[in-house]
Amino acid sequence: MADTNTTTQAEVKDRKPLFGKRERKLITDPLNDNNPITVQVLGICSALAITTQVSPAVVMTLAVIFVMGFSSLFTSLLRHSIPKQVRMIVMLIIIAFLVTVVELSLKAINYPIYQELSVFIGLIITNCIIMGRLEAFAMADKPWPSFIDGVGNAMGYGAILIIVAFFRELFGSGSLMGWDIIGPGAQFAINTQAHWWLEWYMPNNLMVLSASALFVIGVLIWVHRAWNRDLVDVS
Amino acid sequence: MHSTGYVVKFILMVSIVVALVLASMATLLKPIHDRNEAIANKRSILNAVGHHLEQQVRSLTDDEVLEIFETQIDQYVVDVEGNVLSKEEVQERGYSGGMAEHINIGRERRKPESERLLPVFVFKSATDQFFIVAVHGSGLWDDIWAHIALEDDFNTIAGVAFGHAAETPGLGAEITDDPMFSEQFRGTKLFNEEGEFKSVRVVKGRARDEYHEVDGVTGATVTNDGVTNMFRRGLQNYFAYFEKLQTQ
Numbered sequence: 420m421a422d423t424n425t426t427t428q429a430e431v432k433d434r435k436p437l438f439g440k441r442e443r444k445l446i447t448d449p450l451n452d453n454n455p456i457t458v459q460v461l462g463i464c465s466a467l468a469i470t471t472q473v474s475p476a477v478v479m480t481l482a483v484i485f486v487m488g489f490s491s492l493f494t495s496l497l498r499h500s501i502p503k504q505v506r507m508i509v510m511l512i513i514i515a516f517l518v519t520v521v522e523l524s525l526k527a528i529n530y531p532i533y534q535e536l537s538v539f540i541g542l543i544i545t546n547c548i549i550m551g552r553l554e555a556f557a558m559a560d561k562p563w564p565s566f567i568d569g570v571g572n573a574m575g576y577g578a579i580l581i582i583v584a585f586f587r588e589l590f591g592s593g594s595l596m597g598w599d600i601i602g603p604g605a606q607f608a609i610n611t612q613a614h615w616w617l618e619w620y621m622p623n624n625l626m627v628l629s630a631s632a633l634f635v636i637g638v639l640i641w642v643h644r645a646w647n648r649d650l651v652d653v654s
Numbered sequence: 655m656h657s658t659g660y661v662v663k664f665i666l667m668v669s670i671v672v673a674l675v676l677a678s679m680a681t682l683l684k685p686i687h688d689r690n691e692a693i694a695n696k697r698s699i700l701n702a703v704g705h706h707l708e709q710q711v712r713s714l715t716d717d718e719v720l721e722i723f724e725t726q727i728d729q730y731v732v733d734v735e736g737n738v739l740s741k742e743e744v745q746e747r748g749y750s751g752g753m754a755e756h757i758n759i760g761r762e763r764r765k766p767e768s769e770r771l772l773p774v775f776v777f778k779s780a781t782d783q784f785f786i787v788a789v790h791g792s793g794l795w796d797d798i799w800a801h802i803a804l805e806d807d808f809n810t811i812a813g814v815a816f817g818h819a820a821e822t823p824g825l826g827a828e829i830t831d832d833p834m835f836s837e838q839f840r841g842t843k844l845f846n847e848e849g850e851f852k853s854v855r856v857v858k859g860r861a862r863d864e865y866h867e868v869d870g871v872t873g874a875t876v877t878n879d880g881v882t883n884m885f886r887r888g889l890q891n892y893f894a895y896f897e898k899l900q901t902q
Contacts, residue, residue: 471824502656502664509668516672520679527683530690538820591824624872627824 437563445567449575451647455548456579457640458650462548466580467632469539473596476584478532480577482525482540484570486517487549491569494557501558510553511544518543548576583635591626695755696723699775701815702786702803705840706779728776729754734767736894747771759790760797772891777803784812785896789888794876796820798829798884804844808896811854814839816881826877838868844889851893853886 455461469479490513494501501509522540526533533540543549552572557565588595593602601609602622611617625631644650656664693716700722701711707722714722731739731754741752749756754773762770775786783806790799796819803812814836821827829835842854843865852866856878861867870878 469823475823500664502661504656505661505665508665512668512672516676519676523676523679523683523687526690527686530694534694535823628873 442564442567445564446571446574449568449572450578452649454575454579454643455551455572456576456636457643459548459551460640461551462546462576463633463636465539465542465546466576466583466636467629468542469536470580470584470587470632470635471591471627472588472594473581473584475532475536475539476577476580478525478536479539479543480573480580482518482521482536483543483546483549483576484573485521486514486543487552487569487573488566489517489569490514490549491552491557491565492562494553495560495562495565498558506558507550507554510550514549514553515544546576548572579636579639582639583632586635587626587631590623591631593622692755693719696720698815698817699723699727699755699786699801700777702801702813703777703779703784704815705813706777706782706784723755726778728778730774730776731757732772732774732892732895734770734772734891734894736896736898738895739771744771757788759788759799763790767891770891772895774892774895775801782806787889787892789884791880791884791888793818793821793880794826794874795822798877798880800881800884800888802839802885802889808900809843809845811839811842811844818877821877822874825871826874828871828874829877829881832871835868835871842866842868851890853882853889855882855885 449455453459456463456466465479469475490510493513494510497509518540521543522533525536525540549569552569556568560568585595589600593607594600599607601607601611601620603612603620604610609617611620696719697711697714700707700714700719704711709718711719731744733739744757745752749758749771754775757771757773759773762772773788777784777786784803785806785808786801786803788799788801790797792798798816798818798821800817801815803814804810805812816829816836818827818830821829823831838861839854841864844851844853846852846866855867856870857867858870858875858878861869
């Protein structure tokens with residue numbers, strides 16, 4: 420978080436191209452060095468709830484990208500007129516507004532997915548990453564970089580979401596995106612009962628429970644830090 | 655720091671703009687939402703007799719669903735005494751559509767039994783006819799419901815389609831997500847050989863009685879019990895109507 424704050428203050432007033440070095444960094448940073456989930460450890464609650472299957476995680480990611488991008492944009496546009504005393508409430512109104520827009524549109528466009536996600540779409544409002552980015556970035560920066568920052572952070576969040584969902588769906592239900600991949604039964608592409616050396620394998624129901632998401636995220640944080648040495652605190 | 659007057663004005667402005675946009679959006683999309691809801695409900699009804707359709711319900715387009723519903727399904731609204739209500743009577747009770755497909759079974763469940771309106775859908779395939787009834791109950795977090803298709807002996811279950819409002823994905827929600835769960839109900843019976851109402855129970859471990867027990871979803875005890883109760887209570891409401899049909 421500190422990292423992005425300093426770049427904000429060091430902003431150069433010159434007119435810059437739409438995708439300059441800084442904008443690129445705003446996108447790539449949350450994917451790696453400043454990932455909202457594995458580095459900042461924000462947004463864990465929704466990462467537990469909607470990662471049992473890949474397809475809801477993908478829709479959730481798209482919804483969060485939309486909500487975060489535009490809430491950052493609107494907040495940034497209004498940043499000089501938002502009274503400091505009530506800035507949190509104003510941000511909350513903006514976020515809740517966009518979430519409702521997503522909910523209403525999804526209900527009209529794809530009703531089955533809406534039914535599957537209904538509760539969780541509403542819970543985007545409580546996603547602390549959004550509030551965090553609005554407070555840390557959009558309140559102090561121009562609209563376009565704020566929009567990029569919102570989208571970048573949402574992608575960093577979504578990437579982890581989809582990775583976790585991949586492992587949980589594959590090992591928990593033996594399927595991916597609803598396609599049956601591995602498990603006991605003829606409907607699976609790899610029918611473990613048909614191969615004697617795979618007979619021991621059963622989809623592990625523990626992976627479907629929320630607790631397993633914490634294990635998977637914990638392992639991800641470990642792998643991330645082992646790979647990116649800059650993240651390791653030396654104190 | 656801004657003055658209090660400014661803060662109040664600013665918040666009012668933002669709220670009014672947001673409220674206007676959302677209200678107009680909701681109003682504009684209402685017809686589409688209603689249509690989607692109606693189609694989802696019809697799909698659920700067709701799912702209960704899914705094995706007797708030429709195509710999988712999932713692969714039917716919205717228009718095909720409406721067409722099957724139009725051509726192969728008759729619908730009636732009955733009360734707990736087994737009387738069939740006319741369209742006007744149903745409209746008087748607060749359903750402007752007046753058809754069985756418009757009945758909100760969640761709302762009906764909260765009324766006393768004698769006032770309930772019960773939808774019945776009769777599906778006619780080339781050879782058989784099935785009576786599809788709707789039941790409603792409580793799961794762990796919120797409501798659960800089901801459409802149950804009965805063969806014309808009013809005893810054998812030909813298929814069940816479940817629905818739920820907010821059960822846990824991967825656990826309670828498996829009653830809809832796992833097709834194997836509803837599949838187990840096919841061929842189960844409501845009555846034992848003595849004609850006593852036994853319903854169908856969702857049990858832990860292995861189901862032993864092939865006619866009156868099915869295997870529950872692992873880790874979803876409350877939802878399983880909800881299904882058991884929903885079947886027992888919901889089906890009883892229809893008995894008077896079934897008896898009338900059988901004596902005719």
